Amino acid sequence: MTSGLHHITAITRKIQANVDFYCGFLGLRLVKRTGGFEDAAQLHLFYGDAVASPGSLVTFLAWEDGSRGRVGHGAASEIAFVIHPEAIGFWLTRALQFGVTATGPATEFGEPVLRLTDPDGIIVKLVGTTEVEPGAAWAVRGIEAKDAITRLRGATLLSEKPAQTADFLVRHAGFETAATEGTITRLDSGSGQVVDVRDATGFWPAAPGTGAIDHVALRLPDRTAVEAQAVDLRSRGDDTINMHDRKYFYSLYVREPAGGLIELASDGPGFALDEPLDTLGSRLFIPEHFHLRPEDIVPMLPQFGLPGEPRTVYRDLPFVHRIHEPEAPDGTALVLLHGTGGNEASLLPFGRKIAPLATLISLRGRATEEGVARFFRRFGPRDFDQKDIVAEAQAFAAFVEDARHAYDLDDALLRFAGYSNGANFLAAAIMLHPGLVREALLLRPVPVLSGPPETDLSGTHIRIIIGSDDPAAGEGKILTEQLRDRGAQVTLVSIAGDHTLSDEDVNVATAWFV
Structure with a gap:
């Protein structure tokens, strides 16, 4: 079955700094900008590879100047991207040049890992591996294709019930237990992407807010597969399911046994549904179910500039x-x-x-x-x-x-x-x-x-x-x-x-x- 990560969604406090980091520093492409599907007045940005492939996507909800969240059990704590193993040195040098906080490299599960801190304090890991098929790198000045981030490598979930969390991912998202290192159990997918489940017994609980990861979305091939999982979950007595048509993919949201929010998302229809690939990410989409006029919602969304574009510098x-x-x-x-x-x-x-x-x-x-x-x-x-x-x-x-x-x-x-x-x-x-x-x-x-x-x-x-x-x-x-x-x-x-x-x-x- 199709398996792996579809996207990871987090919350940012300053959208301009977020764009500068994920587009300007990491070299990802802004592939979609929308009003929030739950709150149209909340800007939602999607970053990914050159063609917005499922498995390359990280998304951010903008809570401008919002209260800070807390990393803890019941949520993800890290986002990991794929780079070529030989690119670790390039990224360490680039972090020093851009003033980005970096630690490492270190070796985890036999792979070189460089940890970075984004402007909101979220830990972003760059993992040198050839286990995941490369995506279509987005051309950015200063980053050669051989050094570019290509896909998501994985996410780290903090769980007070690690065995049950792992079992959930195996049963509903096509993952398999691959290895254990310390308090972390690694689950591998058919795509080579991973979810690391860390035993967080005794940690404080996660709290939503800026600088926190909201949820991890796992891949399913189509809407039929998502609906089949809904039937399976309900048959097991799970009543926490929410299902939504997100236009670009179909989603099921559910709480895994330790309370972490998991999304099961279909690969299609994809982000090129309403704009061509060459201009992907340039058009704002407001979800139709709000029945709002653009003039009533667009001014409420925070403005930003892509690298090289004019922007307001806030004081x-x-x-x-x-x-x-x-x-x-x-x-x-x-x-x-x-x-x-x-x-x-x-x-x-x-x-x-x-x-x-x-x-x-x-x-x-x-x-x-x-x-x-x-x-x-x-x-x-x-x-x-x-x-x-x-x-x-x-x-x-x-x-x-x-x-x-x-x-x-x-x-x-x-x-x-x-x-x-x-x-x-x-x-x-x-x-x-x-x-x-x-x-x-x-x-x-x-x-x-x-x-x-x-x-x-x-x-x-x-x-x-x-x-x-x-x-x-x-x-x-x-x-x-x-x-x-x-x-x-x-x-x-x-x-x-x-x-x-x-x-x-x-x-x-x-x-x-x-």
Whole structure:
């Protein structure tokens, strides 16, 4: 039967650094970019050989600035690639040249192994072997074909039940026990690819997050074979099965006995299904089952540049932030502040609609409430933490000042927009730091400062949009008067609707931005 690895999926915290490592340093080809099949707003990148062969693929879900995961039992701990044994020296030299952390070479199961650490801390092994049939190497400057990575060699699974994990892989994925070395049992496939099962009894459990491997996908020839395994698993009483059509392959997800997530994936139809081989990886695919318009999802996906392409260099500033560049920027910039429970991606579709040619800079609030992001703390529904507002407004002022220099922003072309909690915070920052913001759009705001300072806001232009059916509409009017009393020029617009944003908000905001 067809056996071996189909792909390995992990989670990255910084997509640009990930692309630079796997494409630029390792020399893999970006063969597909998609919105996530479980969350369309999550970018999913697939790397592989020149023709995206099953068995050459490593994929990454982008959790930009997300919490870090933990390596432990119930998950994979290492990704291994095939190189020619004589290429070990080349890769050790290349790691030194690129500043990539490397250890070894060492000998494991009779093969030379060089361990590298990717930008997220994931261990990547380069294994010198001729046991696996080479794939079609992708031509990259600085890496000759004889030195190139060609396929996946294997993965290491950490298991508290190593015998049961191994038995599962033998029974459902065509592997056979091949050798044992210390606490590691090596399982070999018909393709020569391996899974090493390491006895992790006494280890801490794995935790999902950035820098963690999410799952290992094993090869089956076609959908019929995947469905046959589903029947077999159910007959054994396994009720953890999920099956999905991933367009480019058909998948079954199941937990092996020690809790590790295993995917059984068909070889076809393959990644050339919707784009030719010569342009593979250049087109973004959004899974159809979300029924989303591209303009509602594409701005939420983090942007990146392939090696040699332009890219945004992010600076370490007080707030986590996301930058979205249009194809033809006009020099304007719009800073966005989300509402309660949002994040730095939430307002990007709105921002792109009202400002199609602007550079968007969207922030993530630093306060949390029951696990959701906000821009300041509160003690109750209308009891706002005044000290926190002042402190966060100070940090925001520092962010704006630093961003002006870091991203070469023109003060005359810089505007700000906030929604709900972000609008409340933006209004407070305007009053606490006069002159910081000159043009602002406040969507569904309420006043949150218990004693607004008597500052001079002359020269500040603000448009406030309230919903006629929003219970907080009256408070938006109070905020309007507070700002006007301090010299700001404020336009108050009431539209039909409640607290949620609508197409009418887009229309009114577009007129403001022009």
